[in-house]
Amino acid sequence: xxxxxxxxxxxxxxxxxxxxxxxxxxxxxIFFIIIIFLANNVWTYLTLAxxxxxxxxxxxxxxxxxxxxxxxxxxLILFTVILQILFTSGQTIYFRFGPFIxxxxxxxxxxxxxxxxxxxxxxxTLLTLTTMPLSLSDAxxxxxxxxAVIKVPVHEIALMLSIALRFVPTLMDETEKIMNAQRxxxxxxxxxxxxxxxxxxxxxxxxxxxxxxxxxxxxxxAMEARGYKGGEGRSKYRQLSWETKDTVTIxxxxxxxxxxxxxKT
Amino acid sequence: xxxxxxxNQISYHxxxxxxxxxxxDVSFSINKGEWIAIIGPNGSGKSTLAKAINGLIxxxxxxxxxxxxxxxxxxxxxxxxxxxxxxQNPDNQFVGSTVQDDVAFGxxxxxxxxxxxxxxxxxxxxxxxxxxxAEREPARLSGGQKQRVAIAGIVAxxxxxxxxxxxxxxxxxxxxxxxxxxxxxxxxxxxLSVISITHDIDEAASANRILVMRExxxxxxxxPEEIFSYGDxxxxxxxxxxxPEKLKSSLKNSGINVxxxxxxxxxxxxxxxxxxxxx
Numbered sequence: 001x002x003x004x005x006x007x008x009x010x011x012x013x014x015x016x017x018x019x020x021x022x023x024x025x026x027x028x029x030i031f032f033i034i035i036i037f038l039a040n041n042v043w044t045y046l047t048l049a050x051x052x053x054x055x056x057x058x059x060x061x062x063x064x065x066x067x068x069x070x071x072x073x074x075x076l077i078l079f080t081v082i083l084q085i086l087f088t089s090g091q092t093i094y095f096r097f098g099p100f101i102x103x104x105x106x107x108x109x110x111x112x113x114x115x116x117x118x119x120x121x122x123x124x125t126l127l128t129l130t131t132m133p134l135s136l137s138d139a140x141x142x143x144x145x146x147x148a149v150i151k152v153p154v155h156e157i158a159l160m161l162s163i164a165l166r167f168v169p170t171l172m173d174e175t176e177k178i179m180n181a182q183r184x185x186x187x188x189x190x191x192x193x194x195x196x197x198x199x200x201x202x203x204x205x206x207x208x209x210x211x212x213x214x215x216x217x218x219x220x221x222a223m224e225a226r227g228y229k230g231g232e233g234r235s236k237y238r239q240l241s242w243e244t245k246d247t248v249t250i251x252x253x254x255x256x257x258x259x260x261x262x263x264k265t
Numbered sequence: 266x267x268x269x270x271x272x273n274q275i276s277y278h279x280x281x282x283x284x285x286x287x288x289x290d291v292s293f294s295i296n297k298g299e300w301i302a303i304i305g306p307n308g309s310g311k312s313t314l315a316k317a318i319n320g321l322i323x324x325x326x327x328x329x330x331x332x333x334x335x336x337x338x339x340x341x342x343x344x345x346x347x348x349x350x351x352x353q354n355p356d357n358q359f360v361g362s363t364v365q366d367d368v369a370f371g372x373x374x375x376x377x378x379x380x381x382x383x384x385x386x387x388x389x390x391x392x393x394x395x396x397x398x399a400e401r402e403p404a405r406l407s408g409g410q411k412q413r414v415a416i417a418g419i420v421a422x423x424x425x426x427x428x429x430x431x432x433x434x435x436x437x438x439x440x441x442x443x444x445x446x447x448x449x450x451x452x453x454x455x456x457l458s459v460i461s462i463t464h465d466i467d468e469a470a471s472a473n474r475i476l477v478m479r480e481x482x483x484x485x486x487x488x489p490e491e492i493f494s495y496g497d498x499x500x501x502x503x504x505x506x507x508x509p510e511k512l513k514s515s516l517k518n519s520g521i522n523v524x525x526x527x528x529x530x531x532x533x534x535x536x537x538x539x540x541x542x543x544x
Binding site for chain 1: 383
């Protein structure tokens with residue numbers, strides 16, 4: 001279950017998008033989410049859609065993976081779209097019922113909002129499908145680095161993030177073991193009504209919690225024994241390398257922004 | 266032979282109120298290139314002793330000397346550079362996200378330049394025969410492989426002393442043998458001194474000298490031959506009994522009649538599940 005949430009996402013590959021620096025991809029995805037709000041007519045949305053289609057095509061990942069990314073959010077999207085349709089008034093009104101209005105403007109707005117959601121999800125799914133979680137945490141550390149000036153513990157945050165990622169499979173293994181051990185003692189997981197199901201989680205969470213604390217303490221001792229004394233004076237083994245294709249990608253994003261500014265009404 | 270570790274009359278209490286000290290006036294020394302095994306029942310102070318050598322705990326009395334350094338606030342990081350430690354649980358000492366990242370962790374702490382790290386990581390992984398796994402995540406390694414990575418992490422730091430704190434106790438027999446072999450190879454090649462805290466009879470037999478601890482005190486010291494000649498008393502000294510024997514003795518302690526003959530694990534299961542029907 002959790003497996004799919006976090007790790008089933010990365011799909012190994014060697015496409016251009018896969019080989020981009022994680023910083024490029026992270027910055028690009030964030031930039032895209034910002035500039036998408038510039039779009040306000042058919043031409044701007046068409047430009048954005050073409051851009052996303054190009055990126056998805058370059059990643060050589062099946063479109064079905066992206067559509068799966070939309071599924072968990074479909075109700076939220078539909079709800080927002082319907083609200084938008086029903087409460088936007090305009091000049092061409094087709095239908096009116098109490099506070100609800102069905103207008104041409106409302107329909108167009110709804111379609112745009114829907115597009116906006118889909119494009120954002122496609123773009124962020126593209127980021128997680130083509131970037132290893134570890135590379136992503138490297139990128140986050142790098143991009144947060146300026147914040148060290150205002151005393152944000154960037155190094156510690158990055159270390160916590162990478163240790164957390166490293167322990168996800170370990171803790172999942174452990175969860176599995178505890179579940180089996182509790183099943184052997186007669187607990188049913190995922191059966192009965194909601195209350196019973198929640199109650200069955202308790203004997204799973206408590207041992208998991210206790211053992212995580214023990215692990216954390218042992219890990220801290222091991223780190224100390226290996227000479228860890230905080231971020232100061234530490235060098236880095238993992239390195240990110242910025243290449244021409246990253247510069248080109250960033251220019252492409254900037255170009256997209258300029259194009260949107262020209263096309264918007 | 267020159268002494269590399271000297272422990273002089275150290276004591277330690279885990280809490281102020283604790284009447285029974287975890288370490289009680291312990292003294293010994295280790296020569297360069299020597300392999301020492303420390304055995305003793307659980308709670309006898311073996312691990313505490315190991316932690317005192319690289320300053321993970323601060324002894325309340327006495328002194329510890331490692332190489333040219335006296336253990337104190339100032340020298341603690343220099344001492345930790347000389348002493349590498351492998352712990353019991355393979356998972357809880359794996360800091361890096363991949364094998365090579367983990368080996369590099371100690372080097373990063375020392376602030377080495379990247380080119381040197383790359384070189385040392387490769388060298389260390391080669392020495393423990395794990396080079397082909399450099400890119401692997403810990404989840405895809407066996408316990409024995411993880412412990413070998415931990416050893417590589419220590420070798421990369423080029424220490425003088427390696428402490429194994431029950432490093433093989435959570436491994437299957439194959440992993441145990443694999444780790445022990447790696448330790449022997451690395452020790453010879455790097456001229457390391459090894460301190461191994463263990464319940465495993467094979468591991469104790471690999472040592473030049475065995476120290477026996479009980480209730481925080483060093484009670485015996487000798488070559489493996491001398492110590493093994495104590496026979497049955499070895500059990501009291503905390504060398505490992507086969508699991509069915511351990512189970513039998515604790516059942517006996519809770520007042521259950523157990524068969525006196527030796528039982529294999531299967532025999533024990535057989536006896537256990539038919540136990541109630543016999544009554």
